Amino acid sequence: MEQYKAIPPGYMTVGQxxxxxxxxxxxxxxxxxxxxxxxxxxxxxxxRLYTHKDIVKLHQIQAxxxxxxxxxxxxxxxxxxxxxxEVSAALTQQAAGVREKIKSLKRVLEAxxxxxxxxxxxxxxxxxxxxxxxxxxxLKNDSYWVLKHLSGGTTEHIRERFHNDEGTQLHENYQKxxxxxxxxxxxxxxxxxxxxxxxARDWWDYTMEFTQGDMGLLSELHKLGDxxxxxxxxxxxxxxxxxxxxxxxIYFANIGYDPQGGNK
Numbered sequence: 617m618e619q620y621k622a623i624p625p626g627y628m629t630v631g632q633x634x635x636x637x638x639x640x641x642x643x644x645x646x647x648x649x650x651x652x653x654x655x656x657x658x659x660x661x662x663x664r665l666y667t668h669k670d671i672v673k674l675h676q677i678q679a680x681x682x683x684x685x686x687x688x689x690x691x692x693x694x695x696x697x698x699x700x701x702e703v704s705a706a707l708t709q710q711a712a713g714v715r716e717k718i719k720s721l722k723r724v725l726e727a728x729x730x731x732x733x734x735x736x737x738x739x740x741x742x743x744x745x746x747x748x749x750x751x752x753x754x755l756k757n758d759s760y761w762v763l764k765h766l767s768g769g770t771t772e773h774i775r776e777r778f779h780n781d782e783g784t785q786l787h788e789n790y791q792k793x794x795x796x797x798x799x800x801x802x803x804x805x806x807x808x809x810x811x812x813x814x815x816a817r818d819w820w821d822y823t824m825e826f827t828q829g830d831m832g833l834l835s836e837l838h839k840l841g842d843x844x845x846x847x848x849x850x851x852x853x854x855x856x857x858x859x860x861x862x863x864x865x866i867y868f869a870n871i872g873y874d875p876q877g878g879n880k
Contacts, residue, residue, distance in 0.1 A: 627657060627665040637674055652691045653677060684714050727753040745771065786826060793822055797855045807863035816867035
């Protein structure tokens with residue numbers, strides 16, 4: 617780096633370039649320290665001096681920052697981006713990264729809005745339940761809403777059941793059951809029909825698998841279903857509560873089972 621006793625024409629101090637380029641002195645000092653933008657010259661008194669070439673490079677840095685490149689990316693890429701093809705390759709890669717960030721932020725925004733809707737409906741602040749809801753949202757489990765209706769022991773069970781691959785499979789099976797329930801009713805099958813009874817059988821098998829035979833948990837889930845108003849049910853499900861309830865009652869009667877007291 618050249619040294620000058622005074623500041624010659626065509627050179628600027630860090631303060632001058634900061635003012636002209638609308639950046640802070642601290643930012644330029646940081647760029648210098650990290651080797652992102654090192655001044656071309658230095659005065660005899662130790663003042664760092666910038667040239668027009670440095671201003672052009674600073675423009676590049678500012679442009680790349682606006683486009684979402686990290687400072688590490690900028691430091692690594694600037695020396696090697698000299699042809700249109702190299703610029704295009706860098707921008708293509710950056711565009712892919714930005715698109716992924718947008719998708720991620722959309723998921724976060726959706727989770728924030730859904731959590732907020734549940735928080736408004738809860739009577740008290742419960743960060744443990746909030747965290748459980750967020751966990752289910754991260755797993756893309758749209759049954760998160762039930763947590764605000766359940767006791768601590770039940771949410772603990774759900775937390776344990778849905779934290780691994782088994783939980784993912786449980787949720788996938790549940791989604792398939794919901795779809796079948798909609799299709800069964802939409803196709804005009806009655807609760808006592810073969811299709812209605814197959815649905816009831818599979819629904820009960822799933823319920824037993826999920827609860828692992830815990831009658832206390834089963835009772836709480838049963839109360840949850842009965843406790844939802846028709847409007848709440850229709851908000852969450854695309855089939856009638858009465859249809860499923862009738863199908864289950866017929867199924868239990870046929871196999872001689874009392875869900876409140878076990879086998880008859």
